[in-house]
Amino acid sequence: MARTAIGCEPLVGSLTPSKKREYRVTNKLQEGKRPLYAVVFNFIDSRYFNVFATVGGNRVTVYQCLEGGVIAALQSYVDEDKEESFYTVSWACNVDGIPFLVAGGINGIIRVIDVSNEKLHKSFVGHGDSINEIRTQPLKPSLVVSASKDESVRLWNVQTGICILIFAGAGGHRNEVLSVDFHPSDIYRIASCGMDNTVKIWSMKEFWTYVEKSFTWTDLPSKFPTKYVQFPVFIASVHSNYVDCNRWLGDFILSKSVDNEIVLWEPKMKEQSPGEGTADILQKYPVPECDIWFIKFSCDFHYNAAAIGNREGKIFVWELQSSPPVLIARLICFSLHVKYNPQSVY
């Protein structure tokens, strides 16, 4: 990476914990012997803010946090294919508010589970390879995006089972896509990153009619005129190695590579020429011993804090929106399995 120019320096957070908040381990659960790849709280339905789901191996499990740090296991789903290894899970719901769990993994098949009826709602076959991340559109929780090893990001309607858009092609990723995220307020906008070292911002504004069409589609999902979005609106080369996680923080983007830090940057797009622009790196959140890939970070509902684990099983909790960044806590965790720190709203 080029040396930073004067006047463009990022603010780097100090690694001294501020002890602003205390975190305590309340519980330790273990599901068999297989590693858990994802833990996710339900942020899309206030009734279930205390419910979270985990995936590991071919199993999806739902828990609820109760008073006094008690955790209750609610449901569990097991894929009949023992070879399946779920990498990611996300909460979604249909237009009536029935909660869904959307999970994907090595098989490349997206499983949509109707949790209220405890049964499989739909399975989406289409991705050409394993699925690395699934995220839900918070404003329209029937829409999910999936990032896959097949170099594409796809937008799905979980209610109707339609693959609406495929973000790939001429301007698409040139290697596995590892992470994807919806913009919190701009419903058209997503950001994806992957093993081609880039972060790409996509807009589906021009394709929004297809999104709307997907809700009223009554024919077979396979007959839906799925569109390719070939050109992102912005391509950032902030990192020089795999970018394994990115999240929107307002209009800024948090992303991380294998450089022991999370980077907050502002995409500055050129109005005239889509795809081009510069990334202004604003802040850096150091995370020591975090130089291997596929370690993700996770934010809380209010985007106040982000938590990330590292190679040694430590968890760093950063206050995201203070400038310069403040480390809230450094936690020592004995389990290497959990890569997401469960972020509770409580």
Add this chain to the structure above:
Amino acid sequence: MVSRASDSSSKSRQSNDGLGNLTYKLNQLKKQVQAERVVSVKDKIEKNRKKIENDISQLLSTTSRKSVIFAMDNGFGNMPLCKYSGFPQGLGDRDYVNSHEVVLSTSSKLSHVQKIPPYTTWIFLDKNQRMAEDQSVVGRRRIYYDQHGSEALVCSDSEEDIIEPEEEKHEFSDGEDRILWTVFEEHGLGEEVINAVSQFIGIATSEVQDRYSTLKEKYDGKNLKEFEDAGHERGIALEKSLSAALDSFDNLFCRRCLLFDCRLHGCSQTLINPSEKQPYWSEYEDDRKPCSNHCYLQAFSLSLSLSAAVQDTVEGSAGNISSIITNTEGTLLHCNAEVPGAHSDIMAGERCNSKRVLPVTSEAVDSSEVAIGNENTDTSMQSLGKRKALELNDSVKVFDEIEESLNKKQKKLLPLDVLTASSDGIPRPDTKSGHHVGAINDNELQMTSKNTIKKSVSAKVVSHNNIEHNIMDGAKDVNKEPEMKQSFSKGELPEGVLCSSEWKPIEKELYLKGVEIFGRNSCLIARNLLSGLKTCMEVSTYMRDSSSSMPHKSVAPSSFLEETVKVDTDYAEQEMPARPRLLRRRGRARKLKYSWKSAGHPSIWKRIADGKNQSCKQYTPCGCQSMCGKQCPCLHNGTCCEKYCGCSKSCKNRFRGCHCAKSQCRSRQCPCFAAGRECDPDVCRNCWVSCGDGSLGEPPKRGDGQCGNMRLLLRQQQRILLAKSDVAGWGAFLKNSVSKNDYLGEYTGELISHREADKRGKIYDRANSSFLFDLNDQYVLDAYRKGDKLKFANHSSNPNCFAKVMLVAGDHRVGIFAKEHIEASEELFYDYRYGPDQAPAWARKPEGSKREDSSVSQGRAKKHQSH
């Protein structure tokens, strides 16, 4: 010298004092800039925080509203999720928590779903595309991870990668700009200062200096620029010159594919103008109908009818006029054939006579006009009225001078005085714009040229005004209306100069293009190029004006002239390509019965004769004029000249297509087929295509049947289906049965260089799937991310298809053909023609079944093998 030395020494002393000061200043500035940066970041974060707060509250409302609705519907107690199926785990008041194994009483099964074979998302291409610049993997570092250990393997696998230094230009930040500017403004541009600054920022001194000058420009020119910008925005497209307006056309329009933004041949192709121009498209004069109310032909017919009405006001000469007009028209139409010759005669005479003040209209203009001027009434009219027209135009333009010269003229020209007077008096206030004056005058002139009747002049002026405005009622009314307009146009044309100033540059250039395309046919030019801008009448007037008095506008004719000159020189330089007679004979000896004339090029003959599978050569059109000499890039590359070359059709290096009559060009009897080319209806004599259902009329039937060697060109392909292969991964299947040698479809992909292909090949080898396909000496097809379903056809040593590279309209394309009869829904295989050690294990031939590869290799394409 002395003074300079003392200068520098004094300066260095000065700067020695100042150097410490300078460093201090620099640091000071840096601190300031950085402090401001911190503030600005904080500001941004704060702003963003507010935005997020807003977003969150919105999110909260969406999530909670839903729950309210739901709670009302079902009651909170029925919350479907909160049924415990396990046990509450642990209690929170202990410091250390033991690990609990989660035991769930029940777990639902997710029923099995058939997995699909892996693939990388790809885009369908119905036509090959050249790789976009930014898609290159050459010189890019690629990181691989071990599948099991997630240990990084940085793979920058060649020396070249390291050699390529990233000599990127330093991008100056605002802060750096500020430091640079302030320091140089305060301390001047001394060497020490520059050095200090460049060290401080950490870049080369030259870059610092460059930046300073650009900054200077920026600051100095700031005000000016702002002003200019404002001006630019107001500018209308019409103010641009044609070449500027056509810039995007020239750069983005592909003349081979006839579309914009061609992905195959790219933008900014070198423009090749054919040395042979196509004859102008023209209608028969007799059939010609007025193109609109403003047609110059209309002017005649109208004046005919009008003349009767005007009779009263005219002093009895109206009868004459109409007869004159009919006369003129008659002669105009009749003498068409003679026109060019006669015209040139007139011109010659005129040149001799030229005592006039005329800016000497270049001979080129005139003679080329003769050449261009085909059977257009325009031309003939012009030629008839030429002499007068010339003088008249000038008289209008350079009034005073002309008047003198006019007086010197033959008696015949006397009416001109009246005319010019009238053009000064009557027509100008009468007409909407200056053009009309021109039009009127010209028309008048043509008439007067036959009969020099003074009195008719004014009458005709009136009548023409009527025509212009399409007002059939009295001439007086007409006179009033335009008078108001005159004041407006006068403001624009202070000297009362006519037509030419009314024509915007772009209109003039468009007109010239029109002359190039349609010849001197004002109807067509006005309709096709100047619609909404100029009427046919105006164009025809302008045509006459420009041909006589504006040599500098005769771009088209002069370029034509240049071309002919070029052609001549080319002829002079030309050495006939040495045609190897021996080779020719050899070619003929090979039981191929067509004549030399119909066949292609010696090198192709050689290839056919030798039976060697040389890799095909990429064709790039040459810009040679007329005949191709030794310097011709096509000849140099060993390719034939094609229809896209600049050279003439008689060029010896051209591929001439075939004359096949009965064979349908499906065998090696056809020279096109034998040369691995598809027939081209533009080139081959009997190969043609019928359009639609025949209701539009078919071309005259020349052969016995339709040519069977244009299947890629016409996309006469089979429906291919994509499904799970019986062998490995995905496979391509056929929907309907086909017979031997049928064309199945094209293997499309990205066109990449061989170097690129080697690099990509290495990457693909890791993934164990390659879609590279050797196309010719320059390009490899890569169907990895872009292609069609045929990319999924698998390899087999005993295949039912074969791939063949065909030259289709100058482009190499890969066609997949049936090697034998194939039943419907059979899977398609072809021989990738792997090298002996390159085949993947499953694709290796069983021992003993080795087939002589060379026996079938001729013309068969192979997959790319990276080295």
